[in-house]
Amino acid sequence: MAFDRNKPYNQLPDLPPTGIELESPVILKQLAKASRYLGELKGLCESLPDPQLLINTLVLQESRDSSAIENIVTTQDELYKATLAGDPIENHSAKEVLSYREALYTGIELMRERQGLIITNTMIEIVQTIKRNNAGIRNVPGTSLKNAINGEVIYTPPTGETIIREKLKALEQFTNGKVPFEADPLIKLAMLHYQFESIHPFADGNGRTGRIINALYLVQQGLLDYPVLYLSSYIVKYKSDYYQLLRGVTEMENWEDWIMYILTAISETSQLTISKIRRMLVLKESLENSMKGVLGASYKHELLQLLFTLPYIKIDILVNHQIAHRQTASVWLSKLVENDILHTKKMGRTTYYINHQLLSILN
Structure with a gap:
């Protein structure tokens, strides 16, 4: 059956796609670049004397950017004030950002408890942490994604809890390497991210949950030891391309441009994160010297x-x-x-x- 954006896409094919060139010369060239910078980022994090010190701060920024993609915007003052224990959190957007950060760490912990597997229950617990409720798989028909300006339907995801769970189970198998498929993990990351967004299993919080799954997958594959990649900063910057390219896969099976987008995002945000960590290390050393000079023996x-x-x-x-x-x-x-x-x-x-x-x- 041909895709019809106005009808539930219950025929969404499971991964991997068939008959598609996933390792064209242009993809392989960008893949090499993304892998190189991601490897450099991992090595830098491994060399830090106290990685959690800097990583907590970077994860908060990723949480802020990922939430901004969903138009949940918080100011610097609101966000950092909300991180202080004992201060009442009055700003709704700041609460959402902090819930995202908690969900990211929850997801990492659940994955490790489950022998490194990313499963449907993990996805559900992530979205419940983000939304601070008992949300589960969508079981009410009528969900569709619409153009915010003119109200036009641009995509109708699969409907029916049984069908959604079947598709998530197939995604689970693909993600955890239970489906025979020879491709680089970063190419698989692009594919599984598309698939999760297309299944759209929850009434709300799908985008943020999908980006947390990206982070979990990089850790699962040993490509990073910490969920530190600043990937959402790229999506915020090129948000319209992100949604257009997702549609391109659905409507025209244009996997190449989508995979290139994700590989470019990984390459650029790896470089950005490397730069930030190095500048933070320089600043830390500089402030240590300055504070010792100012505070003397009481430092x-x-x-x-x-x-x-x-x-x-x-x-x-x-x-x-x-x-x-x-x-x-x-x-x-x-x-x-x-x-x-x-x-x-x-x-x-x-x-x-x-x-x-x-x-x-x-x-």
Whole structure:
């Protein structure tokens, strides 16, 4: 049956596609480039003395960009204020971004608990963490994706929980290597991402869940040890191409352009992430020297670590982390502000101390 965008695409073929050239010279050339930079990123992360310190901050930025693709936009102030334990999170978008970050880490943990497998239940638990509810597989008909401007239907995903579960099971088999298919994992990543987005198994949160699955797959395949790739920054930048190329696969079986898009995204965001990590390392060394000069014998390495884990801090944070008593913390932070190591921002009654140089790198 020919594809009809107005009817549920219950005939969505399982992976892998047949009769399609997936390793053309142009794809292989871009694949080599993406693999090289991704390997460089992995090696850089492995060489970090404390990788989790920088990676937590990068994952938060990925969470912010992935949410922005769904038009969930939060400001820097809202986001970093929301990361501080004890502060009420009043901004809905900031809550969504933090839920995405939690879902990413949840997905990694679930995959490891399940012998490295990415399964349907993992996908469901990811979307439930993102949405903070008990969402499951879509079981109500009538879902369609529409043009936001004119309301035209551009795609109607498969409908019926049984059919959706069957397609997810087939995707599970492909993802976990249970289906014979000889291709590079990065080409498979492009294909499985298309397939998940086309199945569109949930009422909401599909895009974010799909991008988390990308991160899980890179870790599963040993291409990265941490879910650090800044992939959503590329999709945000080329958002219209992203959706157009997804449609191109569905309507014209144009796999080559879609695979090229994903490989280019991996290549460019690997380079971007490498650059950010290197600049963060340089900044960390510079701030350590500056802080030692300003604080003298009272300098504590834990304070430096904190400024890279939480770019926005306040006096209470130092107290709660048992880095300093309140009066001492106030003196230290004031000295760091006087020497332009930190900037301050008043929000309500609270003064926040901001690692502005780190934010400049992240943004």
